[in-house]
Amino acid sequence: MAKFVPSDVLVERALVGDSAAMARLMSRAEAATPECRPAFARLYQKAGQAHIVGITGVPGSGKSTLVSTLTLKLRAAGKRVGIIAVDPSSPYSGGSIMGDRIRMSALAGDEGVFIRSMATRGAHGGMARASLEAVDVLDATGFDYVIIETVGVGQAEVEIARAAHTVVVVSAPGLGDDIQAIKAGILEIADVHVVSKCDRPDANRTISDLKTMLTLGLSLSGGASWQPKVVPTSSAQGEGFEELITALDRHAQWMRSSSAGQDRLRHIAEFRMLKTAEDLLSQQFLATRKPALALISGQLSERRISPYQAAERLLAGFQLEGPA
Amino acid sequence: MTNKIRILLAKVGLDGHDRGVKIVARCLRDAGMDVVYTGLHRSPEEVVAAAVQEDVDVLGVSLLSGAHMTIFPKIIAGLKARGVDDIILLGGGVMPDEDVVALKKMGVHEVLLQDTPPNTIIQTIERLVAERGDR
Secondary structure (H helix, E strand, C coil), rough: CCCCCHHHHHHHHHHHHCCCHHHHHHHHHHHCCHHHHHHHHHHHHCCCEEEEEEEEEEECCCCCHCCCCCCCCHHHHCCEEEEEEEEEECHHHHCCCHHHHHHHHHHCCCCEEEEEEEEECCCCCHHHHHHHHHHHHHCCCCEEEEEEEEECCCCHCCCCCCCEEEEEEEEEECCCCCHHHHHHHHHHCCEEEECCCCCCCCCCHHHHHHHHHHHHHHHHHCCCCCCEEEEEEEEECCCCCHHHHHHHHHHHHHHCCCHHHHHHHHHHHHHHHHHHHHHHHHHHHHHHHHHHHHHHHHHHHHCCCHHHHHHHHHHCCCCCCCCC | CCCCCCEEEEEEEECCCCHHHHHHHHHHCCCCCEEEEECCCCCHHHHHHHHHHHHHEEEEECCCCCCCCHHHHHHHHEEEEEEECCCCEEEEECCCCCHHHHHHHHHCCEEEEECCHHHHHHHHHHHHHHHHHHH
16 A cells, blocks of 8 residues: 655655655645645745746647747746646546647656646636646745646636736637637737747738737726737747747736736735635535435426526535634 | 546657557546546656656556567666655556566566457556555
8 A cells, every 4th residue: 555645744845856745745736635735835835936827728729839849948048847737627537638748748857847737627616726736836846937738718727827927828820710709708818919830821910910909908908007918939940939938027027016916916816715715615515415416406307496496405405614 | 535547648769659548548538537648759767757747646658669678677767766656557558478477577567468458457547546545
C-alpha cells in the first residue's frame, strides 16, 4: 500500500522546489479533501507574486501552440513558467483525454516549466476552485508567470479566464462570421487580443475586424480603463511574441498602479470565494440529497408535480453544515 | 469526492505508430479515467518528468519499435532517481514473451500485449490502483 503524506508536509517540500510534492498538492486540490485546506490556506498566503495569464479562444485557434511559443520566449528571458492546461471531460463517462502536452513538446524536460493537465469535470465551481488552487501552488513556489489555458470557447472557460490577472483571447484568421457571432461573449473579456497564424494571408482582415470592434467600444469607457491591445502572432515563425510579452507586462503594470486594476483584484477574490462556496455547497448537497433526488425526479418525470414543486421539495430537506 | 484514475500514456523514441495508444486512450476515457497523452517521440526523461508533474496513478508506455528492453530500464531508473515509488508502470504493444518476463522482473507492473481486450486493460488498471491504495 502507498503511504499518505500529510498536505502540510507536501507544502514544506513544494516550497523548496520538490515538483512531485507540488503535483500531489494539485491532486489533493482536485480531490477536494478537507485535509488539505489548511495547507492551501498557507499557500494562498505565500502566493500573489506571479502574473496569472488566462488564455482562451475557439477550438483550433492555436492556444496550445501559442502557449508553447510564449513559454519558450519567457524562458529565454529567464522566467519560470507554470501552465495549467484544461481539457474537457466526457459528459457521458466523466473521463477525459488531455492532449495539450502534444503541442508543448518543445517544453518537455525543462525544469523551469511545470505543466499540469486538468479536466473540466462538469460544472458547480469545482473546476474553477481546483484550477485556481493549482495556480496558487505554482505562484507560491516562485513561478513568475502562471498561464491558464482553457478549453475551447463557451461559458465555463470564460469564467476561469476571468480569474486571471490578464486575459488573452486568441482569434485565428478565416473564422470571419464566427467572430461576429461571439462578439457578445468571449471577445468582451479580452485584455489582449491575439490574432494567431498571422503567416496566413487572410490575417489582416481579422486584425482590422478586431481593431474596428475595439474603437466602437471606446466611447463608453472612461479614461482610466484599460484599452485592449491587438497583437498579431505567428507561432510557426515565432513572430509577435516580444509585442505579446510587452502587452502582458503593461497590463500587469496597469493592474498594480490603477484603481480599476485594484478593483479587478477584488473581483477575482470574490469570484474565488463564490466558486469555492459553490463547490462546497454542491458537494454537500449531492452527498446528502442523492436519494431524494431520484425519488423526486421520478415524480416530476411522471408529471405528478411541477418543476418548481420538485425543486422546492429537493431543497426543503437540505441543511448546510456549519464550518468544521 | 475521490479522484478519478489519472494515467499518462506515452510513446517513446523512434516509434511513429500511435493508433493503438489512441484506441487505448479512448477506452480509458470511456471508462471514466483522466488520460494525458504525450504525443510521439518523447525521451524516457521527458516521460518521467511529465508523469511526476501530472501526478498520475499509472504510466503506460506503448512500444511497437522493439526498443522496450532499452527504454524501460531508463524509465525505471528515472522514476527511482526522482524518488517516485507510487506510480504504476505499464507496458503495452508488441514484445516477445521472454521479454515480458524480464520486464516484470525489472519492475514493470504489468505488460499488456497487442491482443489484450479493452476490458482487461481497464480491469488491470483498476485492480493495480486499488492494490496500491490511496496516497
